[in-house]
Amino acid sequence: MTRLPETTQRKLGLVIDLDTCVGCHACVISCKGWNTENYGAPLSDQRPYGADPSGTFLNRVHSYELQPLATSAAPHPAAQLVHFPKSCLHCEDAPCVTVCPTGASYKRAEDGIVLVNETDCIGCGLCAWACPYGAREMDAAEGVMKKCTLCVDRIYNENLPEIDREPACVRTCPAGARHFGDFADPGSHVSRLTVERGGFDLMPEQGTKPVNKYLPPRPRDTLEQTDILAPFLEPVAEEPRGFAAWLDRALEAL
């Protein structure tokens, strides 16, 4: 079971557009909402209203500050804030699967989704150790490993309207920063987006061959003039004359 399939018929995954993501965390919340009441054990929270709240999430959004180097064209480039959603990348060479001692972790040959069979999981945590991305979290209440299922219970779910048959995070993203599709098909919109925008892998040197791709943020554009009316607004402060000028000098002298 924990042997990885040689190839998978399809490679389902996500494209995450770092240029478009606004960091609203809606994907985090919709993910928690869907997955706490569907596939497997609920995503528990510990002390949610206490001083030290903690909980299980399958998707989290980091934020990074990118300060471009100064160039002669842009001597003082503005720093860029990049919001960075991170969930399971459904790696082709998933190290989390092969370390599993019980066969609970597996990668599906039909679509490449990496899943945990929670009734076999002993909660040893080794798969989370093996994942460089922090995509797996042990549920403190259930004692089993939780991870992104790519909403396997949505994407094939014929009880849902067709428009909803995509992962909850993709369905909810108000900025359109998340895209779901089949990377094995070069004509799919995720494959085309990856090629057109220079999609990249996270930590390629770890040899995990992630399926999910990230699109780089575009460099910040610069505006010469922020207000088109500015040239028409002359400064109104003028030197006073006559009595006002005398009063001004007299008050200054006091």
Place this chain on the structure above:
Amino acid sequence: MHPAPSVIIFTTLSGLGFGLLVWLGLGLLVPTGWVAFAFFVIAYLLAVGGLMASAFHLGRPERALKAFTQWRTSWLSREACVSVAALVVMALYGAGLVFFDQRWAPLGWLGAALCLGVVGITSMIYAQMRTVPRWRSWLTPALFLALALAGGALLSGQTVLALVLLPVAALVQIAWWLRGDRALGRSGTDLATATGLGGAGTLRAFEPPHTGTNYLTREFIHVVGRRHAQKLRSIAFALGYVLPILLLGLPLPHLAAALAVLCHVAGIFASRWLFFAEAEHVVGLYYGKRGA
């Protein structure tokens, strides 16, 4: 990495226990009757006690039997299978010595090989982790094996052997520390490759995804130990290696040997605590916690 007491106790004690079983199996000492019984009880208390301790860190210990199924791919599963095989074979070998005054040598050799195998396999659970550059080296199995053999020699009262193996283990320990300190920097993984945002410019973690802790920050981002790391290394080295060597040179064989064992175990506990506490998991990069 979080230095979980269960795993520190497990790797330290079972390493010692299996080390002792190796020397018993090879026949360096051939006790019989009650003396053999005492040796095997000590070895089994350490080896099995360590294995039991490791079960405490499971989220679902009641399903532990399933861990025997995936030996084809998983080092943890291999550890489960080989440790049970080693304990069964050495129990038969021990029964021969205790009850029949018989040394079934081939069984002992097989048992010794299996015991050595368990220690090697345990170390591979850590050495296989590309995500923890400090562990990913052939020096990790070398360290675990050297410590098990040296500790086993010390426990079995093989003074000469211990005086040879302890310095060897000490050298491996120093090499492991020196290599480990440069491992993350040399791994090629940093915040730039983690986020793909390297490019031209500087990058820093601006905001974490959550204000509190989570499983990842508790399990993988342990930073308390590093401040005291040098001090603890000195303590571990003095207790684990230097003092036992000095004590073995004293004229009071039994008392000195007992003290040497106690010092050694305390030192290896400290060393093993550092093994986990100092280990940097690359997921810490995402949280801006690795200074990279």
